Amino acid sequence: MGDVIAMMFNTAVFAAALRMATPLIFAALGGIFSERSGVVNIALEGMMLTGAFTAMFVTYHTGMPWVGVLGAMLAGGLIGLIHAIFCVRYRANQVVTGTAINIFAGGLTVFLLRFFFGTAGTSPSVTTIPDITLPVLSSIPWIDRILGRQNPLVYLALVAVVVVHIVIYKTPWGLRLRAVGEHPRAADTVGVNVFKMRYISVVISGALAGLGGTYLSIAHLSRFSEGMTAGRGFIALAAVIFGKWTPLGALGACLFFGYADALQMRLQDIGIPTQFMNMLPYVLTMVALAGFIGRAVGPKASGEPYIKG
Amino acid sequence: MRNKMSLLVVMVLLIGLMAAPVSAQTRIGLIFAEGGLGDQSFNDAAYRGLMQAKEELGVDVIYVEPADIAEMEEHQRAYADLGLDLIIVIGFIHQSALTEVSADYPDVKFAIVDDVVDNPNVTSLLFEEHEGSFLVGVLAGMMTETNTVGFVGGMEVPLIRKFQVGFEEGVKWANPDAQVLVNYAGAFDDPGRGRELAISQNERGADIVYHAAGGTGSGVIDAAVSNGFYAIGVDSDQDFMAPGTVLTSMVKRVDLAVYEVIKAAAEGTLEGGIWSFGIEDGGVGTSEFLYTKDIIPQEVLDTIEEAKQKIISGEIVVSNPLQ
Numbered sequence: 240m241g242d243v244i245a246m247m248f249n250t251a252v253f254a255a256a257l258r259m260a261t262p263l264i265f266a267a268l269g270g271i272f273s274e275r276s277g278v279v280n281i282a283l284e285g286m287m288l289t290g291a292f293t294a295m296f297v298t299y300h301t302g303m304p305w306v307g308v309l310g311a312m313l314a315g316g317l318i319g320l321i322h323a324i325f326c327v328r329y330r331a332n333q334v335v336t337g338t339a340i341n342i343f344a345g346g347l348t349v350f351l352l353r354f355f356f357g358t359a360g361t362s363p364s365v366t367t368i369p370d371i372t373l374p375v376l377s378s379i380p381w382i383d384r385i386l387g388r389q390n391p392l393v394y395l396a397l398v399a400v401v402v403v404h405i406v407i408y409k410t411p412w413g414l415r416l417r418a419v420g421e422h423p424r425a426a427d428t429v430g431v432n433v434f435k436m437r438y439i440s441v442v443i444s445g446a447l448a449g450l451g452g453t454y455l456s457i458a459h460l461s462r463f464s465e466g467m468t469a470g471r472g473f474i475a476l477a478a479v480i481f482g483k484w485t486p487l488g489a490l491g492a493c494l495f496f497g498y499a500d501a502l503q504m505r506l507q508d509i510g511i512p513t514q515f516m517n518m519l520p521y522v523l524t525m526v527a528l529a530g531f532i533g534r535a536v537g538p539k540a541s542g543e544p545y546i547k548g
Numbered sequence: 549m550r551n552k553m554s555l556l557v558v559m560v561l562l563i564g565l566m567a568a569p570v571s572a573q574t575r576i577g578l579i580f581a582e583g584g585l586g587d588q589s590f591n592d593a594a595y596r597g598l599m600q601a602k603e604e605l606g607v608d609v610i611y612v613e614p615a616d617i618a619e620m621e622e623h624q625r626a627y628a629d630l631g632l633d634l635i636i637v638i639g640f641i642h643q644s645a646l647t648e649v650s651a652d653y654p655d656v657k658f659a660i661v662d663d664v665v666d667n668p669n670v671t672s673l674l675f676e677e678h679e680g681s682f683l684v685g686v687l688a689g690m691m692t693e694t695n696t697v698g699f700v701g702g703m704e705v706p707l708i709r710k711f712q713v714g715f716e717e718g719v720k721w722a723n724p725d726a727q728v729l730v731n732y733a734g735a736f737d738d739p740g741r742g743r744e745l746a747i748s749q750n751e752r753g754a755d756i757v758y759h760a761a762g763g764t765g766s767g768v769i770d771a772a773v774s775n776g777f778y779a780i781g782v783d784s785d786q787d788f789m790a791p792g793t794v795l796t797s798m799v800k801r802v803d804l805a806v807y808e809v810i811k812a813a814a815e816g817t818l819e820g821g822i823w824s825f826g827i828e829d830g831g832v833g834t835s836e837f838l839y840t841k842d843i844i845p846q847e848v849l850d851t852i853e854e855a856k857q858k859i860i861s862g863e864i865v866v867s868n869p870l871q
Binding site: 247251255259260352353356357358360361364455459460461462464465466467469471499500504506507513514517 | 584585586589714730731735739740743744747748752763773790845
């Protein structure tokens with residue numbers, strides 16, 4: 240038992256938790272933008288996968304991983320645009336569209352992998368974004384072993400949470416975003432362009448999810464492999480709900496999921512099955528939705544297409 | 549009149565098709581596992597065996613890559629209806645469907661890689677993965693400087709347990725003081741988890757990590773490169789994925805099994821039953837150490853060879869959790 244407690248406060252576990260949480264954080268922030276504007280984004284998984292592939296592909300050809308990051312955000316944004324066109328312009332069922340995008344991305348990435356590299360499973364290894372040491376954090380004892388040396392994208396994820404929080408709660412644009420998701424008719428009446436807001440939000444959502452995928456393929460690992468997101472888009476969606484559609488709440492949820500995963504990896508020896516940890520995010524999401532830990536209520540207009548007039 | 553004419557043409561064509569002389573060539577159909585071609589693992593190995601048979605034995609081959617487990621049965625039935633001389637299916641994922649299909653087509657010959665279907669028209673092609681894993685275990689046990697090595701499995705299924713048990717016994721045989729850390733990722737397609745598991749084992753002292761985890765394993769190799777420890781690959785020769793970091797790979801010659809079974813079919817000697825490929829016939833074993841010759845001392849290579857001979861002679865018996 241002492242081992243377990245020692246492991247729970249082990250800095251290596253915290254550092255691993257942060258690495259595991261990073262792709263989730265980006266995707267969850269993306270999910271928040273989309274859902275806050277009133278568009279359900281179940282397509283996060285597909286957007287991440289597209290981002291992961293594009294990041295690898297662009298980096299392979301340019302040798303510059305940061306260009307790969309840009310490419311992945313563009314590709315994720317493009318998938319977001321497709322989602323938005325179907326959901327906003329054509330008022331398609333958002334869950335069906337999202338599911339279609341997930342299946343589409345799964346097939347497309349494998350097709351492209353085979354087309355360009357003649358292999359279906361795993362891409363060649365590419366240049367990665369190297370870890371960096373932060374000057375101030377790396378001089379504080381204990382903290383340095385968690386935050387002192389990490390990938391730039393890990394820090395970027397944490398910064399992004401703060402930025403998204405400010406954008407959503409402290410800017411006029413964020414107020415309009417929330418209004419569009421809660422009561423689009425009222426927002427429209429006071430002159431907010433509901434369609435434009437939703438288009439922009441879903442594209443941002445895709446770009447952020449793509450960034451999450453980037454972390455997997457060219458920061459955490461050095462190659463793309465088929466289906467490598469392995470359900471992280473859905474876990475991110477669970478984190479959005481568990482975090483009650485707020486950036487800070489989602490950050491907490493992602494860190495918790497990442498921590499539980501990192502801890503479990505080290506505690507397999509004492510007999511907590513892997514499958515239990517794989518269930519955890521979804522069980523907690525259901526608990527949150529059932530209202531056991533305060534009410535988890537999403538934006539009111541989420542999932543409903545807006546019809547002007 | 550025109551209608552009657554075209555009907556006649558169609559009928560003539562149909563009869564022509566049915567009466568087309570059946571070619572004397574042996575016709576082989578192969579159905580891959582999920583993942584399909586390009587997995588740098590056993591699907592690719594099966595393909596090499598198929599192509600070798602096509603060139604050297606002059607057989608006629610067709611193949612298909614199913615997307616998921618739900619498609620397996622349909623592909624098996626479709627191929628069975630084609631009247632092929634042998635249908636080879638790759639992977640335990642085909643097992644339950646093939647049990648049914650092979651019973652429905654008693655006159656068609658089937659072969660399955662990595663699992664057993666107990667019907668007289670099925671040849672089951674198995675590998676002694678536990679013996680091959682023993683050999684890489686000997687290597688890891690002798691090469692470790694921390695007396696700690698790791699094993700990362702994909703899913704915790706009996707087949708993967710076979711790799712684990714053989715590895716553990718090999719490590720202990722070569723180095724009784726060494727301990728083996730064991731983790732399962734719960735997936736064959738999550739390299740992110742593979743990487744984190746390998747890192748966690750490295751942090752707990754492991755300086756060599758062996759994976760039997762399919763696509764998840766590429767994360768293990770990535771972790772070995774970035775955190776500076778050794779990895780051991782599996783199934784195909786993965787040494788090239790990180791030259792110098794991947795000490796060796798536990799190579800499983802699916803190509804050999806596929807080639808041999810096609811050869812038997814072409815010669816008309818295929819009788820079904822279980823075929824086992826082990827160390828002696830080269831069905832499993834280490835890679836050629838192409839990039840690690842200078843890292844691994846001759847003494848270690850000699851001990852691996854000694855273990856190999858002792859397994860063949862029966863002096864060492866590696867436990868097989870499937871029996």
